[in-house]
Amino acid sequence: MKFEKSKIVKDQLEIACIREASLISSDFHTLGMSRRIIGKSENELLSFYNTYKKHFKFSTWAYPVVIGSGERSTILHARPTKKNLYDGDLVLVDLGVKYNGYCSDVTRTWPVGERFSKEQKTIYQIVLSAQKAAIKRACPGSTLDEIHEYCRKSLLEGLLSKGIIKSGKIDKYFPHKTSHWIGRDVHDECPHQYIDKSPIILSPGMCFTIEPGLYFKGTCSKYEGIGVRIEDVILVTDEGNEVLSRAPKEIEEVECLRSLAV
Ligand code: GLY
Ligand code: MN
Ligand code: MN
Numbered sequence: 347m348k349f350e351k352s353k354i355v356k357d358q359l360e361i362a363c364i365r366e367a368s369l370i371s372s373d374f375h376t377l378g379m380s381r382r383i384i385g386k387s388e389n390e391l392l393s394f395y396n397t398y399k400k401h402f403k404f405s406t407w408a409y410p411v412v413i414g415s416g417e418r419s420t421i422l423h424a425r426p427t428k429k430n431l432y433d434g435d436l437v438l439v440d441l442g443v444k445y446n447g448y449c450s451d452v453t454r455t456w457p458v459g460e461r462f463s464k465e466q467k468t469i470y471q472i473v474l475s476a477q478k479a480a481i482k483r484a485c486p487g488s489t490l491d492e493i494h495e496y497c498r499k500s501l502l503e504g505l506l507s508k509g510i511i512k513s514g515k516i517d518k519y520f521p522h523k524t525s526h527w528i529g530r531d532v533h534d535e536c537p538h539q540y541i542d543k544s545p546i547i548l549s550p551g552m553c554f555t556i557e558p559g560l561y562f563k564g565t566c567s568k569y570e571g572i573g574v575r576i577e578d579v580i581l582v583t584d585e586g587n588e589v590l591s592r593a594p595k596e597i598e599e600v601e602c603l604r605s606l607a608v
Pocket of ligand 2: 555
């Protein structure tokens with residue numbers, strides 16, 4: 347039996363809600379990145395987002411906000427703690443609001459201080475390049491499995507080309523899937539395949555995330571303690587796709603926001 351199309355292909359009203367949820371979530375990220383946070387704690391950063399949420403009276407979090415700084419950025423879904431935020435560390439923030447019952451799911455990773463370190467920048471650039479390459483593949487006729495394989499390959503090539511790993515094994519650094527469907531639930535219930543195991547072919551109106559990440563945990567390398575994930579919400583269109591979340595992610599944009607933070 348195949349899933350009913352309406353479960354996975356969103357109508358115009360549903361798309362409008364996911365778009366709005368994604369834009370609001372993006373605003374939260376931009377606001378967070380514009381905030382001076384050195385010496386504050388992860389919990390205080392969460393309080394900032396929660397305070398701001400009151401301005402959006404109609405929105406609730408689609409899932410508990412993830413905040414992991416320093417080596418905690420390598421935890422896939424770190425809940426904020428009283429740990430202080432230190433200059434020189436990265437902070438990974440994964441948040442999404444629900445708008446009219448529809449979810450968004452957006453992750454940004456940025457420096458607690460003003461700039462990425464050399465090692466952080468190297469890893470961030472590999473993840474960003476893989477994400478952008480994967481987004482280009484998100485178009486009618488493709489599948490989430492194809493996008494995942496492509497993303498994995500991009501991450502692997504990035505790590506090999508920088509000499510960060512020597513073999514073709516990447517699961518240790520990228521231990522999750524690239525995508526999940528999104529809609530009324532943050533992880534909308536459909537798997538990547540139909541029940542008869544044939545892959546779901548992407549078509550206009552489908553919404554999902556693209557969220558590559560690299561996490562250096564237990565590596566004994568100069569990259570130890572670095573975790574980077576970049577996640578956006580994608581809508582498949584007739585022409586290809588639209589990225590519904592708009593928070594800054596280019597290194598120059600992020601460093602500019604961090605240097606202007608107040
Ligand atoms: N925020 C949960 C996820 O990225 O899947
Ligand atoms: Mn996600
Ligand atoms: Mn997420």
